[in-house]
Amino acid sequence: MEALIDLLYKIADDKLILGHRNSEWTGVGPILEEDIAFASMAQDKVGQSKALYDILNSLGEPAPDPNAFLRNAEAFRCCQLVELPIGEYDFSLIRHFLFDAAELLRFDTLRSSSNEPLAQLARKFYGEIKYHNLHAKTWIKKLGNSSEEAIERLQNSLDYAFPYALGIFETSYLEEEIIGRNLFEGEVALKDKWLNAIAEVINQTQLHMPDYLAIAPKFGGRVGEHTEYLQPMIEEMGEVFRLDPSAEW
Amino acid sequence: MQYTKEQILEVLDTVKDPEIPVLSLVDLGVITELIISDTNVVSVTITPTFSGCPAMDTMKKQLEEALLAKGIEHTPVKVSFETPWSSDLLTEKGRAAIKKFGLAPPPMLGNHQPDIDILEQIACPHCDSMNTEMKSMFGPTLCRSLHYCHNCLQAFEQFKPLG
Incomplete structure (x- = not known):
């Protein structure tokens, strides 16, 4: 049970926090279509997190709203990549590309998780994440083969985001149990597939893959160690909810 | 008199997708289970089109209201991911309505x-x-x-x- 709870918190928190970050593009995207795209992906991810918090609720954890809005940063199990500020569009696009490539592969295998409620959600989410993944790949290929400035900006963001992206695959202290009970194939197996998937796209552009073997991953998120950016974001996200946690919406 | 599935579907067919008002929830394919008990109590299960769809609560409420308006006894409409929605579940009538829209x-x-x-x-x-x-x-x-x-x-x- 503890292993399942650990796994669910990790993937639900990733979705909620990146969903909220994506929503910060609403109204300020570089073009209207991208404004809508990031807002739509935000809606998908927050909606998906709600369904995962519902499973957690059925396992004795708090209801989705209090769980999302009343925890402090150290209780969150998201990776540090998702909590970083949106920055400029090049960073948000690179983060979206790196994260959703991992997310598609993660939910591909979760479709056959031994936990049936999680497997059901994974079957549902997979098609939705596919759109996120297609969106990211389309823009990386387009901009990664465009102007000198675009390529330079994307490369800088890729180099900056990469240690954080490797932090997605921080293993759990319950990793053996998660794998042994067939809840999930595990972070190491996922990382190997992810490296191939992103390299395949990057190799179709003028960007180059960072030398990942020489990079120290930014771990800590999965055990509640976060960057300075998470707590203020959480406070803003739950500001209205905390005015009256018992209010009916 | 015991209801038939056809009679209940006819009632549910009056409820439209809140975002595409020409498309009924039956034609949208989101009604994944319909059970009529021996005591004539109707149970309906729906599944979201997209996980983040904000219209689920409205759909649920409108289905319950449609049953209530006909005096049909029912349990609360259930939302489940057990049978996932796919766009292939749209009926021919639904596809035609979408196009006309x-x-x-x-x-x-x-x-x-x-x-x-x-x-x-x-x-x-x-x-x-x-x-x-x-x-x-x-x-x-x-x-x-x-x-x-x-x-x-x-x-x-x-x-x-x-x-």
Whole structure:
């Protein structure tokens, strides 16, 4: 049970926090279509997190709203990549590309998780994440083969985001149990597939893959160690909810 | 008198998708289970089109109201992910209603997931030309994408395929 709870918190928190970050593009995207795209992906991810918090609720954890809005940063199990500020569009696009490539592969295998409620959600989410993944790949290929400035900006963001992206695959202290009970194939197996998937796209552009073997991953998120950016974001996200946690919406 | 499934479906067919008011929830394919008990109590299960769809609560409420208005005893409408929705579940009547509304109906996917090739090959709902281009795979609601027709020079939206 503890292993399942650990796994669910990790993937639900990733979705909620990146969903909220994506929503910060609403109204300020570089073009209207991208404004809508990031807002739509935000809606998908927050909606998906709600369904995962519902499973957690059925396992004795708090209801989705209090769980999302009343925890402090150290209780969150998201990776540090998702909590970083949106920055400029090049960073948000690179983060979206790196994260959703991992997310598609993660939910591909979760479709056959031994936990049936999680497997059901994974079957549902997979098609939705596919759109996120297609969106990211389309823009990386387009901009990664465009102007000198675009390529330079994307490369800088890729180099900056990469240690954080490797932090997605921080293993759990319950990793053996998660794998042994067939809840999930595990972070190491996922990382190997992810490296191939992103390299395949990057190799179709003028960007180059960072030398990942020489990079120290930014771990800590999965055990509640976060960057300075998470707590203020959480406070803003739950500001209205905390005015009256018992209010009916 | 014991209700038949057909009678109940006829009642449920009056409830429309809050975001596409010409499309009934029955034709949308979101009603995944309909049980009429021996004591004539109706139980309905629906499944979300997209996980983040904000219209689920409204759909649930409207289905319950439609049953109540006909005096049909029912349990609260259940939302479940057990049978996931796919755009292939849209009925022929539903597809025609979507097209009449000005949206391109989704292509049938079978066992495939949408890919760029599928999304680029969309017939214009106004003139049926295939000379169209996808502008954005995200639109004004989660279930729509944005396209442009080079034949009749009009922008249009598609009801997105989802596997």
